[in-house]
Amino acid sequence: MSRFHDAAQFEAELRAIGEERYHDKHPFHILMHEGRLNPEQLQAWVLNRFYYQKSIPLKDASLVGRSENIDLRREWIGRVIDHDGRKPGEGGIERWLRLAEGVGLDRHYVSSCEGVLPATRFACDAYVRFVREKSLLEAVASSLTELFAPDLHKTRIDALLAHYPFANEGTLAYFRTRLVEAPKDVKFGLHYVLRHAETREQQLLCVAALRFKTDVLWAQLDALHHAYVSPGLVPPGAFRMENRA
């Protein structure tokens, strides 16, 4: 095992994971940002990604429920509230449903999660389990893809506005809000990980957790790409535009 890394080295090691394997490099995102997704492909992305959005408060609340550290709980509960909102019509999930309506999907169909690719479920469920079952340190480390998210969100907002008629400040509100929320969230998470990974072994667990999370994100786009871009092999029972027009 390599030697304990100081905070700066360890942070660089975590950031290098984003350089190597964050899903901004996935061809599906590249097609999206070049304006080359057709309406069905965009709908499939929004529909499947809803399942991920829906999973986020489950994993975050589970994390809060496992932490003896009141500072962590006080901070982390904000993520659940950001996502769920304080009342109907508010929150990140609601904003995602507005995006879904913007691309022409019915919000009840999207909320039902019918038509979601099985591979999306398997990946997102694996993430929720990971956060529920691994150490708190690994659970926090797995959230650190947020280090890389703001750049992707900025690129995405500009690209969607440039290329897709559905895009406007209303339909894209989810991403605008995340531009503010994610940096605040990740600042706490990164600080926590840098401080609580006290041995090289713990640092390597954090590295593995973050790599796991990049796998969760990448696998979702692989499944979308395979089903809806090439070779267009939609699994039995999954969303097809012709059935939901």
Next chain:
Amino acid sequence: MSRFHDAAQFEAELRAIGEERYHDKHPFHILMHEGRLNPEQLQAWVLNRFYYQKSIPLKDASLVGRSENIDLRREWIGRVIDHDGRKPGEGGIERWLRLAEGVGLDRHYVSSCEGVLPATRFACDAYVRFVREKSLLEAVASSLTELFAPDLHKTRIDALLAHYPFANEGTLAYFRTRLVEAPKDVKFGLHYVLRHAETREQQLLCVAALRFKTDVLWAQLDALHHAYVSPGLVPPGAFRMENRA
């Protein structure tokens, strides 16, 4: 909800799931059976499918550990023993490793599960969880893809022998053995499900469990097809022949 099905109708309903969505219909299997997989694609299949094989005794032993029914336990424990063998050098996992060596893979590399696609892990782990967490009836129902397996195994043995130089009675011993084991196992499982699904609601849970299991199998081939056939998008960190020649 539809009306309670008698045993014959319910069995027909379960068998129809195989007709509709068992993975014998997946293009990856069709390529395999037509002799059109190249060595890397075959290796990738064997390597990834090992992760599934490795998961089977975990799910079966978990099922035994949850059953108050001694008849079920006595029957089901045989599956674990079939798979693990009674001593080193025996059992289904060992036979799969011989297949792996037959296609040119190192058994230690395969056993390490390095290079397995994340999507394979997510799908197989979802299956193990399902069996651990759902009702015993649903857990048993999810095993009933074995109704459809012997035909696939027969096709596969003939096709591999016809098309691939590595294929012989030694490397294909796993499939030959399953031709005998699976019908015995599924006879018990089917009888159990037909008898213990006492309401239409329970029958529908069994239907959903079997559909879930077909999703688990299909998603594994989707991931292989996407990574190694078309568009050849191997996720970061997964097996490539050039790295393991």
